[in-house]
Amino acid sequence: MSRTIVVTSGKGGVGKSSISINLGYALASAGHKVCLIDADFGLKNLDVMMGLENRVIYDLKDVIANKCSLNQILVKDKRMDSLFLLPACKSLSFENLNIDYMMKMIEHLKEDFDFILIDSPAGIEKGFQYASGLCQEAIIVVTLDVVSLRDADRVVGLLLKQGVTQLHMLVNKYNDDDIHKGRCLNLKDAYDILSIPLLGIVYDDHLMIEANNKGMPAYMNKTLSISQCFDRIVKRLQGIEVPFQKNKKKPLLERIFK
Numbered sequence: 001m002s003r004t005i006v007v008t009s010g011k012g013g014v015g016k017s018s019i020s021i022n023l024g025y026a027l028a029s030a031g032h033k034v035c036l037i038d039a040d041f042g043l044k045n046l047d048v049m050m051g052l053e054n055r056v057i058y059d060l061k062d063v064i065a066n067k068c069s070l071n072q073i074l075v076k077d078k079r080m081d082s083l084f085l086l087p088a089c090k091s092l093s094f095e096n097l098n099i100d101y102m103m104k105m106i107e108h109l110k111e112d113f114d115f116i117l118i119d120s121p122a123g124i125e126k127g128f129q130y131a132s133g134l135c136q137e138a139i140i141v142v143t144l145d146v147v148s149l150r151d152a153d154r155v156v157g158l159l160l161k162q163g164v165t166q167l168h169m170l171v172n173k174y175n176d177d178d179i180h181k182g183r184c185l186n187l188k189d190a191y192d193i194l195s196i197p198l199l200g201i202v203y204d205d206h207l208m209i210e211a212n213n214k215g216m217p218a219y220m221n222k223t224l225s226i227s228q229c230f231d232r233i234v235k236r237l238q239g240i241e242v243p244f245q246k247n248k249k250k251p252l253l254e255r256i257f258k
């Protein structure tokens with residue numbers, strides 16, 4: 001059955017777009033057909049981060065104006081045949097689109113795709129509410145700092161109110177050294193604040209920044225430990241138990257988070 005998942009956060013800059021893209025690649029390489037929707041309409045980032053900017057010809061505005069079909073705005077990825085991008089449209093505001101129209105669009109996409117990942121705009125404004133209104137499931141991206149986790153807690157409350165009950169926490173920019181030196185919160189703190197299951201961690205790695213800037217997603221470099229983080233996340237999304245961390249320094253935490 002097809003799954004529609006919104007990738008969201010409270011605080012901006014925690015890595016929603018990076019996670020959406022790399023998870024898209026990881027799901028596609030595990031044999032799934034994936035559609036990434038860039039719902040951060042004002043910014044329009046995913047096409048650039050995936051190196052697909054020059055391939056975007058039409059956008060949602062053209063579909064609404066009957067200038068092209070929904071299938072024509074989907075941009076096929078250069079590296080993965082089963083990964084497609086529905087790009088954002090700068091001159092259109094996501095929340096001003098007709099919700100029934102968007103629901104129909106998602107239903108149509110569900111016929112063709114195994115996973116639809118929606119990269120939500122930051123914050124809890126209309127764009128976020130709109131994006132999450134289209135899903136049953138959400139990945140809440142956090143970093144291990146108080147502001148990110150407090151803001152995420154607010155988002156969890158709003159998602160539950162909207163009826164999005166299948167919630168996963170994903171800790172991005174995870175840095176073992178910072179945790180052990182007490183420079184940031186740890187995974188138990190994060191769990192205590194949010195009380196939602198941990199789907200996985202993605203290491204803090206400057207190669208992620210470089211990859212995003214080159215339009216060549218970090219996941220595609222299979223030698224990176226970041227790439228393995230996403231493979232584990234894909235397995236957990238499918239209900240397969242995988243060790244939480246290779247470097248098992250905290251067996252208690254591993255038992256808590258699986």
Ligand SMILES: Nc1ncnc2c1ncn2[C@@H]1O[C@H](COP(=O)(O)OP(=O)(O)O)[C@@H](O)[C@H]1O
Pocket residue numbers: 009011012013014015016017018019122172173174202203204205206207208209210212
């Ligand atoms: N795991 C990571 N390690 C290092 N930098 C990261 C990581 N994930 C994201 N970044 C960087 O953090 C910044 C914000 O990421 P982005 O995905 O645009 O966040 P958001 O979509 O939440 O605003 C970018 O410069 C990105 O390259």
Ligand SMILES: [Mg+2]
Pocket residue numbers: 016017018040045
């Ligand atoms: Mg973003």
